[in-house]
Amino acid sequence: MLVNKRDLYSSIARNLVAPLWAKKERSPYLRHLGHLDKSQYRSIEEARADQLSRLKKLLEHAWANTAFYSERMKKAGITPASINSIEDLRLVPLLTKDDIRANKDRMVAGNIPREQLMAKKTSGSTGISLDFYVDEASLQWKRACAIRTDKWTGWNIGEKVGAIWGNPEYKKSWKGHVRNFLLERYTYLDTLKMDEAAMLDFYARVKKARPTLLFGHAHSIYLFAKFLDVKGLADLRPKGIISTAMVLHDFERKLIDRVFGCKVTNRYGCEEVSLIACECSEHNGLHVNMDTLIVEMVKADGSAASPGEPGMIVVTDLTNYGMPFIRYKVGDVGVPSSRSCPCGRKYPLIESLEGRSADYVVTPDGDFISGISLTENFAMHLKGIKQIQIVQEKVDYLVFRIVKGEDFSQATIDGLHSLVTERFGRKMTYSLEFPDSIQQEKSGKYRFCISKLNNPFL
Numbered sequence: 001m002l003v004n005k006r007d008l009y010s011s012i013a014r015n016l017v018a019p020l021w022a023k024k025e026r027s028p029y030l031r032h033l034g035h036l037d038k039s040q041y042r043s044i045e046e047a048r049a050d051q052l053s054r055l056k057k058l059l060e061h062a063w064a065n066t067a068f069y070s071e072r073m074k075k076a077g078i079t080p081a082s083i084n085s086i087e088d089l090r091l092v093p094l095l096t097k098d099d100i101r102a103n104k105d106r107m108v109a110g111n112i113p114r115e116q117l118m119a120k121k122t123s124g125s126t127g128i129s130l131d132f133y134v135d136e137a138s139l140q141w142k143r144a145c146a147i148r149t150d151k152w153t154g155w156n157i158g159e160k161v162g163a164i165w166g167n168p169e170y171k172k173s174w175k176g177h178v179r180n181f182l183l184e185r186y187t188y189l190d191t192l193k194m195d196e197a198a199m200l201d202f203y204a205r206v207k208k209a210r211p212t213l214l215f216g217h218a219h220s221i222y223l224f225a226k227f228l229d230v231k232g233l234a235d236l237r238p239k240g241i242i243s244t245a246m247v248l249h250d251f252e253r254k255l256i257d258r259v260f261g262c263k264v265t266n267r268y269g270c271e272e273v274s275l276i277a278c279e280c281s282e283h284n285g286l287h288v289n290m291d292t293l294i295v296e297m298v299k300a301d302g303s304a305a306s307p308g309e310p311g312m313i314v315v316t317d318l319t320n321y322g323m324p325f326i327r328y329k330v331g332d333v334g335v336p337s338s339r340s341c342p343c344g345r346k347y348p349l350i351e352s353l354e355g356r357s358a359d360y361v362v363t364p365d366g367d368f369i370s371g372i373s374l375t376e377n378f379a380m381h382l383k384g385i386k387q388i389q390i391v392q393e394k395v396d397y398l399v400f401r402i403v404k405g406e407d408f409s410q411a412t413i414d415g416l417h418s419l420v421t422e423r424f425g426r427k428m429t430y431s432l433e434f435p436d437s438i439q440q441e442k443s444g445k446y447r448f449c450i451s452k453l454n455n456p457f458l
């Protein structure tokens with residue numbers, strides 16, 4: 001293993017500070033990590049058998065200790081004893097965000113003291129946030145799962161991280177500062193003010209600190225990479241880059257790979273259940289986090305999507321006993337894969353993520369196009385566009401918000417016109433707006449395709 005001579009402290013942080021800190025916090029995450037590092041190459045049969053026994057326990061717990069799930073199962077004519085395979089899980093109805101909003105307290109397990117639960121809130125990309133609870137044991141398990149996949153990039157505990165992220169947590173307390181200095185070692189670029197001066201300052205700090213991992217929102221990493229490219233500063237060389245919290249477009253991936261001289265790792269998760277899937281060093285599909293979740297991809301008629309077919313992502317969290325999430329519709333669409341991965345891990349692959357199910361656009365002829373493939377298509381084919389946002393107002397009316405790049409010209413507008421006709425037919429009308437920037441949401445995420453219509457996944 002190559003040791004970065006300029007960062008000998010990383011092994012002290014890993015071997016001494018991290019274990020001491022975990023002891024002080026009474027956190028078992030390093031023990032979990034040791035187990036997860038070993039178990040990641042086990043057979044799929046073994047992994048599925050483990051899931052089934054944990055699923056049965058979870059269902060029995062939810063049945064006995066939550067009013068919401070016991071009623072729900074009774075209504076569906078089942079008991080925990082009805083579920084004897086992973087496939088049987090389909091007998092349990094899907095859990096929506098509206099279900100959670102209406103039944104939050106009835107979903108919380110009565111046998112677990114409230115003070116052992118962590119209250120959480122999603123940023124709510126549709127404008128409505130979601131409140132929920134996670135128990136402490138689940139949080140520590142998920143922390144270990146996330147670190148295991150961080151390590152797939154070549155990074156290791158104790159090594160420095162450059163984070164392109166909104167609202168750095170550690171700044172809220174002096175303890176946070178100490179912990180960041182000794183253990184987590186993050187250098188932040190706050191995405192809520194990502195202007196040129198802030199990016200230049202972050203570049204200088206990262207250049208000096210030499211983090212081995214860069215971490216952030218897909219589009220924010222892309223914007224930073226683009227800035228470095230334009231300024232001739234493409235000389236940062238981390239071992240790995242993790243793009244998360246947003247769909248990573250192919251055009252973004254290409255630029256990030258080139259500017260940082262290493263392959264970006266696409267990761268998918270959500271606040272409610274944490275890590276759902278992550279790419280390994282093969283960068284060809286995302287391995288499902290089977291150690292925490294049962295992940296299904298479900299078609300509109302309720303059947304399982306076949307490999308290559310898009311389906312709604314539905315997750316069952318095997319670890320959160322405080323407030324069980326059983327068959328939760330995350331609100332995103334993914335495509336399952338039948339490929340096995342040359343890395344040797346047997347966790348199934350998600351071929352691609354199509355983004356939020358709410359962001360599908362419909363053509364006047366009734367075809368559905370995923371927002372991601374649309375923005376990918378427009379960004380790839382049109383010159384002179386720095387950022388683009390597509391809003392479908394009506395079935396035959398789109399608004400394009402375009403942040404002009406330096407080479408924007410009449411050819412851009414002409415090109416857009418032919419792309420609209422090609423993609424949507426002649427019945428589609430549209431208008432153009434030219435803002436100075438596309439506004440982020442509070443979470444620091446961007447939405448590039450917003451549809452105000454219904455689609456088959458809603």
Ligand SMILES: [Zn+2]
Pocket residue numbers: 280281282287341342343344345
């Ligand atoms: Zn793999």
